[in-house]
Amino acid sequence: xxxxxxIIVVAYLCAIGYLGFRGFKSTKxxxxxxxxxxxxHPYVMAMSYxxxxxxxxxxxxxxxxxxxxxxxxxxxxFLNIFLGIFIAFWLFGSRTRRMGLRLDAHTFPELLxxxxxxxxxxxxxxxxxxxxxPMYASAVLTGAAKYLAYQFGMEYNTALFVFxxxxxxxxxxxxxxxxxxxxxxxxxxxxxxxxxxxxxxYQKLGGxxxxxxxxxxxxELVPAKLQAAGHQGWTRMPKFGTPLWWTAVSxxxxxxxxxxxxxxxxxxxxxxxxxxxxxxxxxxxxxVFILLTAGVAYIVGSLxxxxxxxxxxxxxxxxxxxxxxxxxxxxxQAATPSWxxxxxxxxxxxxxxxxxxxxxxxxxxxxxRDLVEESIGKGKRVGGTLxxxxxxxxxxxxxxxxxxxxxxxxxxxxxxxVARGTAIFFGLCACAxxxxxxxxxxxxxxxxxxxxxxxxxxxxxxxxxxxFVQEKASTALLLCNRFFGTRSLAIQLVDxxxxxxxxxxxxxAFVDPILIGLxxxxxxxVLVSKFTEKLPEEHLDLCMGKSQPRTQQH
Amino acid sequence: xxxxxxxxxxxxxxxxxxxxxxxxxxxxxxWNTDDPQQE
Numbered sequence: 001x002x003x004x005x006x007i008i009v010v011a012y013l014c015a016i017g018y019l020g021f022r023g024f025k026s027t028k029x030x031x032x033x034x035x036x037x038x039x040x041h042p043y044v045m046a047m048s049y050x051x052x053x054x055x056x057x058x059x060x061x062x063x064x065x066x067x068x069x070x071x072x073x074x075x076x077x078f079l080n081i082f083l084g085i086f087i088a089f090w091l092f093g094s095r096t097r098r099m100g101l102r103l104d105a106h107t108f109p110e111l112l113x114x115x116x117x118x119x120x121x122x123x124x125x126x127x128x129x130x131x132x133x134p135m136y137a138s139a140v141l142t143g144a145a146k147y148l149a150y151q152f153g154m155e156y157n158t159a160l161f162v163f164x165x166x167x168x169x170x171x172x173x174x175x176x177x178x179x180x181x182x183x184x185x186x187x188x189x190x191x192x193x194x195x196x197x198x199x200x201x202y203q204k205l206g207g208x209x210x211x212x213x214x215x216x217x218x219x220e221l222v223p224a225k226l227q228a229a230g231h232q233g234w235t236r237m238p239k240f241g242t243p244l245w246w247t248a249v250s251x252x253x254x255x256x257x258x259x260x261x262x263x264x265x266x267x268x269x270x271x272x273x274x275x276x277x278x279x280x281x282x283x284x285x286x287x288v289f290i291l292l293t294a295g296v297a298y299i300v301g302s303l304x305x306x307x308x309x310x311x312x313x314x315x316x317x318x319x320x321x322x323x324x325x326x327x328x329x330x331x332x333q334a335a336t337p338s339w340x341x342x343x344x345x346x347x348x349x350x351x352x353x354x355x356x357x358x359x360x361x362x363x364x365x366x367x368x369r370d371l372v373e374e375s376i377g378k379g380k381r382v383g384g385t386l387x388x389x390x391x392x393x394x395x396x397x398x399x400x401x402x403x404x405x406x407x408x409x410x411x412x413x414x415x416x417x418v419a420r421g422t423a424i425f426f427g428l429c430a431c432a433x434x435x436x437x438x439x440x441x442x443x444x445x446x447x448x449x450x451x452x453x454x455x456x457x458x459x460x461x462x463x464x465x466x467x468f469v470q471e472k473a474s475t476a477l478l479l480c481n482r483f484f485g486t487r488s489l490a491i492q493l494v495d496x497x498x499x500x501x502x503x504x505x506x507x508x509a510f511v512d513p514i515l516i517g518l519x520x521x522x523x524x525x526v527l528v529s530k531f532t533e534k535l536p537e538e539h540l541d542l543c544m545g546k547s548q549p550r551t552q553q554h
Numbered sequence: 555x556x557x558x559x560x561x562x563x564x565x566x567x568x569x570x571x572x573x574x575x576x577x578x579x580x581x582x583x584x585w586n587t588d589d590p591q592q593e
Contacts, residue, residue: 071558074566081573086580212557219559236560280584287577295570 005342012189012346013166016182016353020170023178033175033385034106034365040180040272046282047187048180049269050289051354053084053260054190055140056147057422059297059351062252064324066301067316068226069248070234071215073302077295079257085286088261093270093279095441099543100271108264108362109370111271112433115440115543116451117535123375124455126366128432129264130395132425133366137359137399139421143325144352145403151345157404164400167353171360172392175385176272179357186350191289193347194296200336201300205307214306221305221315234302241505250512251423251472258514259426262433265362297328304331356399363395364388423512424466424473431458431517435525444540450529458521462513471500471509 027033040048066073096111105111109129113122145160152159170178205211212235219233230242238244260266273279304316304327311334312319320326332344368391435454439446466473467480468489474480475487486493490501490508500507558564 071563071567072560074563074570078566078569078573081570081577086573086577090580209557214557216557216559233559235558235563237562277586281581283584284578284581287574291570291574295574 005345008342008346012349015185016166016170019181019185020174020178023170023174023176023181027175027177027385030106030369030385030388032177033388034369035100035268036176036180036272038101038272039274040269040278042273042278042281043285044180044184045269045273045278046285047289048183048354048358049266049282050085050286050293051183051187051190051350052265052269052358053080053263053355054290054293054351055355055422056143056348056352057139058294059194059348060143060147060325060328061422062294063297063301064316064320064327065252066298067304067327068324069238069244069252070231070236071212071299071302072237072248073252073298074295075249075253076257077290077298079253080260080294081287081290083257084260085290086283088266089270089279089283089286092261092267092437092441093282094276096267096270097273097276097279098545099441102542102545105271107365107369108267108433109366110374111267112436112440112451113370113374116436116446116448117539118448118452119375121436121448121451121455122370124452125264125433126370126375128428128459129366130363130371130391132428133265133359133363134395134398134402135421136425137356137363137395137421138402140352140355140359141399141403144349144356147329147348147352160400160403163352164396167357167360168393168396171357171364171396172389175388176268176361179361180272182357183354186354187289189343189350190293190347190354193343194293196340196343197300197332197336198292198296200340201303201307204335205303205310211303211306214310215303218305218309218315221309223315223317234305241507243500243507243510246507246510246512247472250510250515255423255427255430255512255514258434258518259430262429262437263426264366264429264433265358267437268362268365300331301328304328304335307331307335360392360396360399363398364390364392367391367394427462427466427513427517428459430514431462431521433458434518435521439525440543444544445529445534446525447529447532447534449532450525450527453528454521454525457524458517461520462517465511465513465516469508470511470513473513 031037062073062076099105099115100111103111103114105114109122109125112125113119141160141164145156145163148154148163149156149159154162170182174181202208202211205214216233216235219236222231222233226244230239230244232239238248270279273282308314308316308319308331316327316331317324320330332341336344365388368388372387372391432455435458436446436451439451467477468474468484471488471491480489481487488509492499492501500509502508556564556567558567
């Protein structure tokens with residue numbers, strides 16, 4: 001490691017420390033700690049939202065996946081920009097901000113709970129977040145610790161400890177202000193690093209059209225196994241109804257593309273700005289950020305095939321020895337100048353830290369505020385933000401323990417469980433929260449019982465589908481094998497050969513839980529609401545902005 | 555289109571750029587627009 005790398009990393013950590021300290025100094029009460037005093041700058045809010053959303057797994061994991069699937073995955077960044085930024089900020093953001101203000105809600109579960117007058121909803125949502133975010137956080141933490149251990153020649157456990165302590169310091173002390181200030185810096189670094197990478201890649205491969213054409217011309221190099229699964233080339237969609245098509249469209253594109261709308265750590269960002277004007281100003285910043293981060297990772301991942309084919313005569317996955325996560329790091333090592341590796345190291349550190357800090361913060365608020373203070377304690381406050389700070393510490397310890405145990409005790413099996421963490425959390429949030437969240441913002445007819453039914457129906461059905469049917473998740477989670485002796489209930493053994501159960505073009509083992517859990521959740525919400533008591537009119541008037549808001553009580 | 559064989563993939567590529575431009579245009583025109591419904 002060069003002296004320059006050490007100087008740059010130390011300068012970066014000093015900047016993070018300074019911003020964390022600024023967050024700490026300006027945090028005076030619970031509203032500051034949980035919502036940044038509801039006065040975040042639009043640049044800080046938009047960049048924090050984007051940086052929380054785009055983690056190392058989006059760059060390394062999904063970038064590597066696009067080297068296999070090709071440019072068909074570009075439907076995901078389109079959905080991320082159009083749904084995850086434009087629709088989210090414009091439609092969801094302004095209503096969430098106003099309703100949060102009226103109901104004096106400080107967290108996403110608190111908003112849902114107060115909207116439906118149910119401490120159970122707030123507690124259950126908080127519990128779901130606290131139980132499943134550590135899995136998602138471990139996915140990011142394990143990847144980051146491995147990368148740091150490799151870069152700095154450290155032990156994995158040492159890297160895990162150092163990285164966690166640095167993030168813990170500014171999250172516990174600085175609250176959401178510390179998180180958002182550092183996020184904004186980290187997002188700026190990510191934006192610069194990935195923009196450079198896009199320009200360098202297109203330049204190296206002879207320009208936009210030439211690079212794409214070279215990738216198109218490689219279609220006959222697709223490995224036979226991928227062709228059998230539906231791969232038709234890196235600039236074509238997979239064949240309709242094949243396992244590859246279902247994985248690309250239902251899990252990667254729809255699962256993540258729709259799942260983003262109900263992510264608690266993202267939805268809370270809408271409540272951190274002081275007016276709708278800030279949300280409008282955040283839209284262009286967020287849109288460009290996602291295009292130049294997620295969009296670039298997918299384009300570069302796909303085009304890495306052209307680079308490796310031209311230089312070593314192999315496609316990316318062959319160069320990486322079958323390890324998808326190695327494709328982007330190997331491409332960077334081979335295709336970019338040495339000075340860029342330092343910039344990209346900071347980019348990846350920033351991507352991991354910004355996502356983790358928000359995950360730790362949302363874990364703390366869900367256990368401290370939503371579950372302990374509001375749901376169990378019936379609104380009794382425990383020393384200002386003390387319960388939340390203890391919750392943040394508990395969340396960090398749970399994530400670190402999970403990352404440590406998984407690497408230590410389960411080796412590769414553990415890694416595959418953790419790798420599913422991101423997809424599992426996105427799917428679960430969409431199925432459990434999205435129908436209730438949409439109904440809460442726009443519909444007066446959905447009842448408390450309807451909302452609870454949707455929450456439980458969506459969460460249970462998506463979890464059961466992951467554990468017993470969806471091949472990727474059920475294989476990793478091992479429970480299906482333990483109970484039924486098969487890695488998925490949608491796989492039959494015929495003469496010792498695995499056959500995927502299908503109905504027409506639907507191959508059940510590859511259908512994402514979001515396509516099962518979300519319709520069930522919507523149906524449960526609507527049907528139960530038809531036969532149960534409506535919420536009081538005056539409460540609905542308050543929620544929808546037709547009467548005076550409740551007094552501040554934090 | 556742009557060297558991309560499948561029109562559906564080409565459309566995704568263009569929609570990424572168009573949606574980011576939509577965000578930019580929205581920001582320019584709505585820079586000082588607050589919520590219609592008004593702390």
